[in-house]
Amino acid sequence: MEAVLSWLAPFSDILTPLLAIIIGPLATFAFYIFLNWVVGLFPRKVSRVLRPYVFIGPVLLLIVSMLVLPTIQTVGYAFMNEDSTEWVGFRNFEKLFADPNFGSTVFNNFEWVLVVPAVTVALGIVVATLTDRLGPIRERVFKSIIFMPLAISFVAASSIWRLTYSWTGGGAEEVGMLNAIVTALGGEPVAWLQEETFTINNLLLMVVVIWANVGFAMTLLSAAIKAVPEETIEAAAIDGANGWQVFWRVILPQIRVTAVSVFITVTISTMKIFDVIWGMTGGNFHTNVLGVDFFLQYFVYNNTGKASAVVVILMLAIIPIMIYQVRTYRKQEELR
C-alpha cells in the first residue's frame, strides 16, 4: 500500500482534483437516494407528508444555513466590536459616518448606480437595434464580440484594462493604449487610475464594468426587439413615420418591460460591485465603494464589526429592490 502511495505521490496535483471531481457529485446523488429510501421506510401516511422534503429539504437546509442565518448573524456583528465579543450599539455606524473617507465611499456608490445601469441599458439598446438591421453574419460576429467579456473573469478584465490604462511617464514610450492615444494627439500622459479630477478614475473603472455588461443587456434587448411584431412597424411606416419615430414610438414602448428588468438586474450588481475595483485600484485614490470597503474592513483592518456595518448599509440600500422583485414575482404568479 505504501509503495503504491509513494509511487502516486508525484501525481497528487492531478489525482486529488480528479478524485474530488468524482466523489463530490457521487456523494450528492447517494445522499438523495438515501434520503428517499429513509422516507420510504415510514408508513404510507407519514411518508406522503415527508416526501416533498426529500426534494426541497436539502436546498432549504443549504439556504437557511448558508444564506439566511449568516445574514442575520452579520446584522448582529454590525452591533458588536471588532472581534465580535462585545455589544457596542451603534458605535460602528457612528465611526463610519464620522470618517470623511466613508462619505466619499458612499458618494462613489451613488455615482456608480447613477451611471452604470443607465449607460449599459442605453448602449445595449443601441447595439441591439443596430445589429438587428444588419445581415445575419455581421449580426452574429458583432454580437459575439460584444458578448465575449461576459466569459472573462474580473481578474482577466482587470489585467486587460490595467494595461490599457497603464502609465509609464518620464518621456518613455507609453505601452497603455489610452496614454498612447493621448500622446499621439500631443497631450501629456496621465496616471489615469490615480487621477481624481472630475472622478476620472471612477469613470474609467465604470467603463470596464460597462464593457463587461453591455453584452448581457444587448442579448436580452435584442431578443425583445426581435419579438416586436413586424405589423406594428409596417403600420407605422405606412402612416409615414420615419426611422427615428418608429424607434421611439413603436419599438421602445414594446421593449420597455425588458429594458426595465435589465436595468434592475444591472442596478443590483452595480450596488454591490467590488471585484473590478478590487483588481484595479484596491479602492485607493478615492475609488472605494461599499462592496470593496467590506473587504478592506474585514481582511485588511480585521474589524468584523465595521465590515458588517458596511454590509448592513449596503443591504438597506438593496431592500427596496428586493421588495420590488418579490412583488413582481407575485404579480406574475397571479397571471399564470
Added chain:
Amino acid sequence: MSRQTTVLTKIQKFKPGTTLVMLLVVAIWILPTLGLFVTAFRSQSASVESGWWTAVFNPLGQDWTLGAFDSIFGQDWNLGAGFMSTVAISVPATILPITFAAFAAYGFTFLSFRGREFWFSIIIGLMVVPMQASIVAILKTFGAFDKWLMTIPGNEYGDFHILGEYPAAWIVHSAFAMPLAVYILRNYMMTLPVALIEAARIDGASHFQIFWRLIIPMSVPALASFAIFQFLWVWNDYFVAYLFSGKHPVMTYSILSMLGQHGEGWQVVMAGCLVSMLVPLAVFFSLQRYFVRGLTAGSVK
C-alpha cells in the same frame, strides 16, 4: 429599373453607415482583449519598451517568444497546479448546485407542502442579497466546525478539516447559486405539461422515478444553460476559492499575484490570463446558443 439604381439599393441594403458605426463599437470592445493576446507572446523587454500594437504593425520586426508561458508553468507560478485546482472546484461546484436545484425545482413545481409560497418568496428575495452579507458568518461557522472536529480523538492536529479544502468552496458556491438556479429551473418546469406527470402517477410511478425518467430529460435545455452559466461563474471566481479553498490556489489567485508584480513586464500576467480564459472562451463559443437561451429565459417572458 436601371443598373445604377440596383447597385444603389444593394449598397443601401448593405447599410454601410450602420456597419461602420458597429465596426467602431466592436473595435473598442475587442482592442483591449487583443492587447492581451499579443502581449502574452512578447518578450519582457519588448512589453516594457513599446505598446503591443507596434508588434501588430510590424510582426516580423518582433521576436515572438513563449518565454512568458515557461515562466508561468515553471517553479515561479506553477499555474499547471492552479489549473487543476480550478477544475477541481469548478466541476463539482457546477454539478452539485444543479442537482440540488433540480430536486428543489421539482418540489416547488409539482409537489404540495406547507409554506411553499413562503419559501419561494424567500428564495426570490435572496437572489439580490450580496454574498458579502453571509461570508463572514460562514467563515466563522466553518472555523468553529473545524475546532469541533479537533476534539475527535485522532484528529488533534486538525488533519481532518473543511476550511481551505475543496468541499468548502463547493458548498458555498452551491449556496450562492441556489436562489437563481431554483428560480430558473422552476420557471422552466412550470412550462412542462402537468398532465404527463399525472398520467405517470396514475401508472404508479413514484415521484423519484418521474423526476429522473421524465422531468430531468425534458429539462435538459434549462439545465444546460444554467450549467454553462454556473461553470463560467465558478471558473472565473476568485473570492470564494480564495476564502474557502485557500489551500489549493486557483488560477485567478495566481494571476492576481502576477498582476501585483507586473513590474516584471506585462507578458507574464497576460499569458496567465490567456491560459485561464481558454476554457471559458471554448465553452462560450461552442455553447453560446444555450448561454443566450438561458439569459433570455431568466428575464424575458
